[in-house]
Amino acid sequence: MASSTIASTSLGKVTIIGSGLIGRSWSALFARRGYDVCLYDTVSSQLEVARSVLDTLLVQWGDEDWLKEGENAQTVLARIRYSDSLAESLNKAVYVQECVPENVQLKESVFKQIDELVGDDTILASSTSCIIPSKFTKGLKHESMCIVAHPVNPPYYCTLVEVVPSPWTTPETVKKTIAIQKEIGQSPILVRREVNGFVLNRIQYAILMECWRLVEEGVCSPEDADIALTEGIGMRYAFMGNFETMQLNANGAVDYCQKYGDNIKKICLEQQELGARDLSGPTLDKVSQYLNSKIPIDKLEERRAWRDDWLKAIAKEKIKRKDMALQNL
């Protein structure tokens, strides 16, 4: 391993800052592709936990053909080192992925430390889901190399990565970040402006708020709002977005908008009149009563495993249909 310069096809050293769930996932993804990974954490006992979780995860990936052809868990695990020294971790890194808790002061402090230790060509990416990058990168020596690369959990089945530059991030940094994310098998999208919620959560919260209003207004039960997704329109969102739906549900999108545009606007105006709601009060009682009876708090872990297994099945179906190309990594 060498190279402090970077191109989308040459590999190098990647540093992951923080060894929680997301940090471990990034480590596995970069190592699978062939990067040398250094996973950093301040707490060395946490690194031992991470090592043990990654050992298990990579063996599982090996069993499930979730690795590059001709490789096995050991090949990949051999590329991951663990360190509690930030300077050592960052030495010669071509790409850094920060995964510390979602706190703007903490991010600011971590980026300041990283800024002092990296070379001028290192990309500094944050995994934050909700903090715009200009809030914690302004004034750094390497501010033009700073960017957000927000994954979805678990990133190896849900491959979306939201790439969010700040106003001072260079186009070259944006381009390289997108190239690296594609290279490791992810699906980067570009968030061109720093908006709260980026793209994913803006869409997710629009859905959540509308489901909330439907329950609050007594139109349907929380259970039925969930069924409307799982047995109705949600069936298609794993492989087809809303714009493509417009194209297929009429003779193309222009025809769709001419036929249904006025009615859609009218319905959305009604939603708007109801407004954004506080997520509390009697509607929360109704929602949580239903959810706690369906999935009691002490069964959450079990249900999360069920969810991840479903996501895996859909990801495997995508590979089968060549909508995802794991074996071309």
Add this chain to the structure above:
Amino acid sequence: MASSTIASTSLGKVTIIGSGLIGRSWSALFARRGYDVCLYDTVSSQLEVARSVLDTLLVQWGDEDWLKEGENAQTVLARIRYSDSLAESLNKAVYVQECVPENVQLKESVFKQIDELVGDDTILASSTSCIIPSKFTKGLKHESMCIVAHPVNPPYYCTLVEVVPSPWTTPETVKKTIAIQKEIGQSPILVRREVNGFVLNRIQYAILMECWRLVEEGVCSPEDADIALTEGIGMRYAFMGNFETMQLNANGAVDYCQKYGDNIKKICLEQQELGARDLSGPTLDKVSQYLNSKIPIDKLEERRAWRDDWLKAIAKEKIKRKDMALQNL
């Protein structure tokens, strides 16, 4: 076959009014369960088309284990009759499913004709996706038996049915409609109030409008908005709704709302300020340019077949995981 009374476990005669895509799907679903189906259309040449399409569809279902155990295409097809006489079609029907084009005057006229010909115990259901039932059932002799049962296309993979009573529909009619829909393998939800868009389209349009605003505001491209669904949150909506997502993404929904509620409301207020948009102008140009290059108008049919094949794969995965129970029909 007999019985002019109905119970959720006894079968009888079902009349389907209109032999288009939806009418044919209903015919197949009711016949598969064991109902005697009469498919009515005013145009007898259309009935010949329907017969041929159903012959093919049922053979396909036979090949794909999409029938009850021990049955085959012929058993099911033998239960479907075709008629261009409304009186004959409706004679002794226990349940009528209307599937004529989405036009309120037409629905009104069809329901008036049906009203004159049916017995007092017959449920009169409309497949409408967008017209509330009180607009075309008021004042009918059997108005208390009228209801909407809105399916998703194709109904045999996407099993959601929106059951929408009018203010004069009896609770017994609602109960029986839900029971019959469950009996034939569908997933009915109850829309308790007559709202425009029911539940499915209210949610769908909330998503569509937010994707539209993201493109219009220059936050992301139409393609990236679609990828945010297909590779991000959309991966889970085929098996998990938004309320269940709240429950799993924190220590239950109450914890989720306490942690994230304020931020979600803030983001939704920003969406609201942008408002409901006209689906036209430069944003439509941008959207349709992307869509026409990805899926040209002359490839729409091909892509629809691709979509249905994907929906089938997800439906089969549901059966495998017992999230759907076709073989218990």
